[in-house]
Amino acid sequence: MNRLSEEEFHREAAEFLGSYTTRRSGGTGRPVWGQGDDRVSVVAERAEGEQEEIARLKDYRAALDRAGLSWINGPAAYGGRELPTPYATAFRELESQYDLPDDGYTRFSVSTFCPALLTHGSDFLKTTYLRRLRTAELLACQLFSEPGAGSDLAGLATRAERRGDGWVLNGQKVWSSGAHYSDLGLCIARTNRDAPKHSGLSTFLVDMRAPGVEIRPIRQLTGGASFDEVFLTDVYVADDHRLGEVDQGWRVVVDVLLNERGAIGLESGLDEEFLARLVDLVRHTGAAGDTRIRDALADLHIRSWAARETTARMLAAGTPGPELAVTKLILTDLLRRAGDIAADVLGAALVADTGEWGTYAWSELILGLPGLRVGGGTDEIMRNAVGERVLGLPKDAR
Template identity: 65%
Template sequence: MTNPTDEDFLAEAETVVAAFAPRRTAGGPAVWGEGDDRVSVVAERSEGEAEEIAALRRYRALLAEHGLAWIEGPAEFGGRGLPPRYADLMRNVEARYDLPDDGYLRFSMATLCPTLLEHGTGAQRAAYLRGLRSAEIIACQLYSEPDAGSDLAGLSTRAVRDGADWVLDGQKVWSSGAHLSDIGLCIARTDPSAPKHRGLTTFLVDMSAPGVEVRPIRQLTGGASFDEVFLTGVRVPDENRVGEVNGGWPVVITSLLNERSAIGREVGVDEALVDRLVDLARHVQDPVDARTRDRLADVVVRSWAARETTAGFLDGGGPPGPELALAKLLTTDILRSISDVAADVLAMSHACDTGEWGTHAWSELTLGLPGLRVGGGTDEILKNTVGERVLHLPKDTR
């Protein structure tokens, strides 16, 4: 089948999205003071979270009905089978509308779906892929532990075979959205005698199963988008094992590469955030001083360069490679620059809430940014990845 022209696809996408949500007001200083003034890098648990999730599920179901829930995905699992650039076109359309925050689905759609495509069984793909893309199923990551963060392979959660099941015991931490999730992709140690990277296995865990306990982690922002998860005698059928027994590390690597790809892609989505930073400076400083103009220009240029760089990594159409670590590093670096400029422009209004729209709200970005710099691999670990696997520099002495 011939791919649609860009114009036809954009018209189709616009029609579907416009049927669900109103169009955003055009950017610029004239809209200062309108709408939600939160500036966040992660979806935050709040009183309206249940309503946001319900709206998100309605929206994703509408997209699935019109074949737009997984534009680049295989048709047999509800996808459209189009090249990735059509997904970029769809994101450009969505950016113009007031839609529910899809940050809740980042792991489900951008990480778990491609991981199951590569490592899942036919039954697992049939059972989960459509639901993950339509938000009927929400998933989380059960990787990091209190003593195994950057050194993930040093984890201590155990999985012991018991007939047709595995019994899991351990503790996971920093699991985004675990309190909302139906399933979790969990890595556990199945062979304590094997080298640490080779004795690990991954499982899809039912988050409502007996023995699963989710506790919120309160953040600097006041929100609680992350959780710690305790697994006590949790039984997981062997049919929910992803990949080979003791072969979980390649599954984890695939998921992390796709996670970094998703975070890296979001540099392009942040055009609205850059525009808002410019609006902030114009509002607070009238006229904008020369030093701030220079810093704003630097943010604008580096944001554009990061989008073009990331697009170059992804245009090949193959699986994500280690170079996606650089895309994630670019994202966090630019967000830090945005945060720094906003803090300097706002001065005390950045830390003290005067009640003026759009000022103190920037503190949420500043306080949430350290979490993003840890998620998907810490900046320090990713610099090692770029040095060793992209630039082929000598490894650190360990």
């Protein structure tokens, strides 16, 4: 079979995107000051219009599937195109030039869960769910963290007990991003109380609308509610919805967390649109002549470029490993630095909404950053992972 050249694929992809939507600012990826949505948040946590944005995203993902672009490097058996990974990377870069819906609502489903399901799921689960997750027909969330088991995830208390041909789950999960709009939840629960804490765990695919599932959104500083508490009370899950072997769920969890860090890593460098918005803000506020601000902007651009190159080198090396924890640390550091620049030049306009386009909008980014520093593993845990598992330093006292 003849494989498309990269040039042929680029033409095909550009033709599809051009027929589906319009290019941003003449296709440069650079916004025009005063035009369009002025949000700069990198977290999908809209206080308003969430369902409308999800509907837009579902329509787009379905269109991608019809065009053979929903899983460019995925297996054909589940709707994939089986093209090399660089083709998928090139398509993401091309997408950034077009006006498309916020893909944050499918980030876990597509970038994190699908690879784990492909590795650990039965043929039944893969056939039933992979394509539907890639097309956003179904949305998924992660049911890992608990009130008493966040950073120490293996200390979780949610339990799963055998009941006939399935399992009954009881427990509480917290900080579950997008649980309130998800159809499925990947849940880890203890199935063997006598085993060491990293053993005796199993993973299940839970119907988020099943009897006994209660979801309570957690309101955040931004006004949005992207995180949820999830209570499981006698929730029945058939055994064919278990991922991996019984009592071997930690293997699934590790793969999910590595995939999650890899997905975050793909965005470890701030994109050109974001950086351009920040530069335009500096110009608009009259701070472009301030050498201190100019130095901070130059430093941010250099760090962002270095982040993209570092991540590309890590991903090109093969299967994502613990070193990808570095990419999440880089991303949160870059966003903090960007927020500091915005706060410096805006002053009171950061916290007092004057109605002026592109100013108060930066407050959402700054208020949402603490949540990003916790999601996917806290910055402190990421530093431990790098120190212990990458650099080989002595383990932190526990």
